[in-house]
Amino acid sequence: MSISRFVITGLSGGSGKTIVSLGLCREFSRRSIDVRPFKKGPDYIDARWLGIAAGQTCSNLDPHFLPMERIRSQFAHYSDGGELAVIEGNRGLFDGKDEHGSCSTAELARQLDAPVFMVLDATKMTRTAAAVVAGCATFEKNLNLAGVILNRTAGERHRSILEKSIRTHTDIPVLGMLPKIRNNPIPERHMGLVSDSEYDAEGYKGRERALDAVADLIRDNVDIDAIRSIADQSPDLPAAAPLWPETTPEKTVRIGYVYDDAFWFYYRENLEALERAGADLIRLSLLSDEPWPELDGLYVGGGFPETFASALADKTVTREHVRALSEAGVPIYAECGGFMYLCDALEFEGATYPMAGVFPVTTSFCPRPQGLGYTCSEVVAQTPFFNVGDELLGHEFHYSHCVGEAESSDFALRMKRGGGMIQGMDGLVRGNTFAAYNHIHALAVPDWATRFVAAAETCRSGR
Incomplete structure (x- = not known):
């Protein structure tokens, strides 16, 4: 099968990968691209928001539940007919169930042969960001770390040093630099992001405005065209077995x-x-x-x-x-x-x-x-x-x-x-x-x- 695709990841929870994933889904959708969203791991709330942002139901890809051949069938089934698959990882890029990183976002990206864009929280960091990026790029074999998006940058001087450091010491392109956000359009609470249905008294219009605000942030600070170009270079995947039986019984x-x-x-x-x-x-x-x-x-x-x-x-x-x-x-x-x-x-x-x-x-x-x-x-x-x-x-x-x-x-x-x-x-x-x-x-x-x-x-x- 052939579909453009990429994985959004971070160094840990709270890095900003969900906001970036939502903004990219929304912005590509606003450009009339048929986006198919996926969330890695056991998550309902992020998946719901991703589905709303993309205008398509999100599916969870979870290697803990399914072997990789079934994951590939699931991915093929729910991305069929789409133009672009956006996969949000969970936790840190290499975090899995054990010290070997089993079921990690990195492993999922390898199995789907998808480029990875890492969101890096650059708070109080300059040249060290280059060391982090270089380490992630070489930590495991056959991982296509195709770009980094720097989050929570403090200003132009901070952004300049970050970009020059990463360009000087790595071959990983900086594809975006997000400023610190004083008021998050989609705040969090005890189980993660606030439910879209509880977002505010305005309901549907409130959540749509919030997603548009996130998309505007990404559009203004991230090289959307470069991300799409890299995603379009994703190789074809081998044919996958059907996810469901071909026949469905009568509803009884x-x-x-x-x-x-x-x-x-x-x-x-x-x-x-x-x-x-x-x-x-x-x-x-x-x-x-x-x-x-x-x-x-x-x-x-x-x-x-x-x-x-x-x-x-x-x-x-x-x-x-x-x-x-x-x-x-x-x-x-x-x-x-x-x-x-x-x-x-x-x-x-x-x-x-x-x-x-x-x-x-x-x-x-x-x-x-x-x-x-x-x-x-x-x-x-x-x-x-x-x-x-x-x-x-x-x-x-x-x-x-x-x-x-x-x-x-x-x-x-x-x-x-x-x-x-x-x-x-x-x-x-x-x-x-x-x-x-x-x-x-x-x-x-x-x-x-x-x-x-x-x-x-x-x-x-x-x-």
Whole structure:
């Protein structure tokens, strides 16, 4: 396959690579280029912003979940028909799961044969920047470090010394120098960038103006044409195996998925896997009074239930309806924020808010992360969604912790890596309802969608 492409990376989190990635996606999109955005690693928020900036849904490329041949299939599938693929890395360029950098952004760039542009925070740095760039360029073999973008530069004199130092001591071109930004158009908070849906009271127009401001910053300070020219030199990739089966079964069940301002953490592949397994997906909201249609299954993803706790608590009829669905045996699958909603209550900033009450526990929001990183768990109890003995690769990122009494027999997952809910256990089960802090990726758990649909078919036939 042939598509122009590049990877944006940094030395660490907070280097500015997300702002650069957003600005480039937006600016190329404003130039009527069909941009296909990708985010490396387990991330919902950056991926959502990248998708909005590019005008195309973003896909996560995660070598922790999938072998590289499947990553190449995923990349080929979602970039097909596009003109330019923009891939934002995560953490530092060479950071991976171990001292060898397995699953790093550098490894992903090599596998996709993509040029890499590094965003370097130049705060209080001059000639040392050249040493950093030179070191990154030679640290690993077969890495195409094609340019550097200097971030948080202090002024013309600072920029001049930086540019001359890198030009003198390396052969890596400086493709941009960004000034310090006093007011970030897209600020951060506890889980990363502020959600676009919460950006400000202006909603859609507010987020569009913010992205245009970022694009203007990049346009005025980065050599956009040079980046495109380098991306256009990307070699053709070998043909990849199909990502999905060629045939899709008839839709036999109706599965609702909650997608609103409070709950929107879904991998596109999870929803597509359900559709390809035979589900008719119905988009729902827990913040609306609109009645729901009859459902054969329910999927409640992650999100920010804590910032919408009052509004969720006020929807008493909806909370009672979700609890009734669970009690009726409708298969319900919930992840992280979805789990928080299915509990008795949610504690946030000194107040306690009633939730759906499916599980007799409470979640309490904390100022620091309570679970962060990749997970590996063993299925130790039967659920509609997994077989006992299955090993699940996933990730967790939550600031709340679980409060209450729960028997070990109530849990379906024993954590081999990761915190889970209580004492190394995760995945509370009640009837056909499963809820965990753990997030999964459907391509890494290929039986999940088919089992979910099968459980929904059993529910439908029983009704």
